[in-house]
């Protein structure tokens with residue numbers, strides 16, 4: 063048994079931590095809100111140059127790592143600074159699917175992802191799908207040698223900045239069938255595809271996408287017709303690991319901010335951290351964050367396991383993260399008092415990002431049910 | 440023991456209900472239902488309608504132009520107001536300052552200010568908290584030094600709710616540094632248009648500038664604007680806080696929130712079935728509803744004691760803690776219910792007049808903003824920790 067990071071990962075962590083500390087200056091967040099994509103292109107290039115994006119892909123795909131613990135190291139660091147860079151969307155979801163399913167021509171995009179020149183988004187969720195991965199109402203019908211896509215895609219994160227959007231649509235089967243889901247690599251400027259972009263509570267941007275007779279060549283099809291479900295489940299599992307590790311990083315920073323505040327804020331002539339009522343609650347926060355860390359380790363260690371074992375860990379971890387995230391965010395705001403309610407103070411952004419984790423890739427209740435189904439079966 | 444309202448009380452409830460049905464503008468009710476931010480004009484419009492009927496100041500004695508209701512009537516009124524999605528009555532003048540002036544103000548202050556509160560001539564805000572004085576309110580440091588027939592005020596107040604709308608602020612200021620901190624505080628009424636006052640908005644985590652910092656730089660305030668005696672302000676401040684704590688349980692808000700949550704959970708679908716049929720989600724709703732049913736009765740127990748003339752004491756701390764836990768849980772479940780559509784940040788959704796339709800379902804638009812905003816419930820008006828300390832001292836005698 064060994065819970066130490068390998069030398070390579072330790073270097074990755076140290077380098078990334080330094081880079082992010084320097085890049086995420088106190089004024090950056092306000093500046094980002096003004097930018098077109100909701101994140102900083104220059105930080106993105108910096109991440110690519112450091113090899114952070116390459117660390118999320120294995121050697122066969124042009125990267126140099128790509129294991130569960132590489133993902134958890136990278137995203138915990140991103141979480142610590144409340145980074146809004148769309149690494150989940152461009153690298154793990156978009157890049158991951160192209161690497162898994164693409165032909166040689168399509169795979170050239172993975173190079174672009176790793177060198178930082180391409181942005182991607184996965185348009186899979188729909189207004190009525192909630193967290194159900196097999197629920198796809200959008201359709202792709204054969205049209206000569208190509209396809210025509212129709213439907214709506216919901217809360218597609220990073221779509222406004224994306225060069226290409228990976229769009230799922232049903233080529234056969236019923237609305238909730240796993241079989242019959244196909245993926246298409248669609249340039250954002252394709253006629254018939256309209257984006258309504260907006261900002262997110264957690265920072266960054268997303269869009270609602272309308273597919274209105276979007277005509278595509280057969281070459282746009284990514285992987286086999288009707289068989290994209292498994293690959294989508296796999297990248298979603300990796301993305302869930304990423305967002306869980308990010309949540310852990312957020313929790314660690316929030317804990318630091320809150321303990322610092324408890325030490326320095328004085329009321330009734332002493333630091334509020336001297337009140338036992340708060341000490342015990344902060345101790346509970348500490349205990350739960352350590353639980354979160356172990357849950358992330360469990361998932362990172364099983365991310366390449368067979369799908370049933372992997373998914374049991376996905377659900378266990380995401381359920382626990384969802385519950386702990388709520389506790390940590392709410393307790394830290396409460397123990398700050400009024401200052402914790404303000405947009406200006408750093409806690410606000412970190413706590414909101416942490417709360418929003420429960421709204422992506424399945425919330426605590428969704429994963430509780432899924433865990434019951436997988437663990438009992 | 441009888442859990443039902445008396446006939447008289449039922450008649451009163453029906454009267455309130457039909458008044459609201461006829462007189463509450465649907466434009467305002469819709470804004471309340473969808474969690475939109477009410478403008479100053481919205482509040483003023485609704486206050487004027489209630490004032491016309493004589494119902495704006497239910498808690499004031501008739502001698503001062505109030506309705507003179509007892510605690511049960513006030514409870515019924517508040518309950519009906521929230522069920523009808525009426526804007527809440529802005530509390531600063533009516534619920535807070537009014538009773539203080541009636542009890543401790545001079546005749547001249549009563550004659551001048553009370554009608555102006557009813558008529559909407561003044562918008563008051565509450566200048567208690569300071570950067571260094573939150574839970575420990577007695578440590579206020581804003582000073583008022585006597586200079587002839589004026590006080591000269593210097594310092595800073597913060598978290599001043601809706602101070603941007605206000606033309607008047609009531610403040611706790613330090614007039615003496617002798618003795619215990621509570622013994623050197625005075626209660627001053629200050630015109631916000633006085634030279635030397637600056638107001639700076641503070642944006643909260645839901646993106647709304649709901650509170651403010653108020654800076655005082657050599658602000659001259661006539662001595663006749665002091666309420667009661669010099670250095671006795673703490674007594675008046677505490678009296679005001681007991682009034683701030685009426686309707687503290689927020690049962691009406693909780694009921695309205697629960698109804699809204701159920702409506703959403705019926706509309707949302709998870710795995711092809713309505714979310715409300717999901718046993719895990721349904722169990723969470725049921726738990727909070729069960730809590731709310733019991734708390735409503737705890738609230739009524741306190742209300743009827745108050746109506747019988749026994750001033751609620753530490754019980755209101757109980758209602759504050761339980762009431763805020765319940766409302767915050769309802770807000771959290773509502774955020775959870777809307778799923779991925781909790782993520783869009785719809786700043787313009789909170790204002791009206793936005794010409795784009797909502798990004799997702801209309802009911803999802805403000806779910807996250809309301810959840811975030813209502814984290815304040817357990818912080819202000821005496822934090823839940825402070826309330827628990829009161830309970831352990833006053834009731835448990837620990």
Ligand SMILES: Cc1cc2nc3c(=O)[nH]c(=O)nc-3n(C[C@H](O)[C@H](O)[C@H](O)COP(=O)(O)OP(=O)(O)OC[C@H]3O[C@@H](n4cnc5c(N)ncnc54)[C@H](O)[C@@H]3O)c2cc1C
Pocket residue numbers: 327329330334337339340396397398399400401403564565566567568570572573574575597598599600601649650815818819820821822823824825828
């Ligand atoms: C949205 C909002 C609106 C407000 N509106 C107004 C207004 O209009 N006018 C006004 O005057 N004020 C207003 N307030 C201020 C409010 O009353 C204070 O925020 C509150 O009193 C807490 O003070 P604080 O923020 O300084 O927190 P602190 O007092 O610094 O408390 C920080 C944390 O320590 C805890 N704590 C403090 N002392 C103890 C103790 N002895 N034992 C255990 N725990 C303790 C608190 O409960 C809290 O969790 C508002 C606040 C908010 C958030």
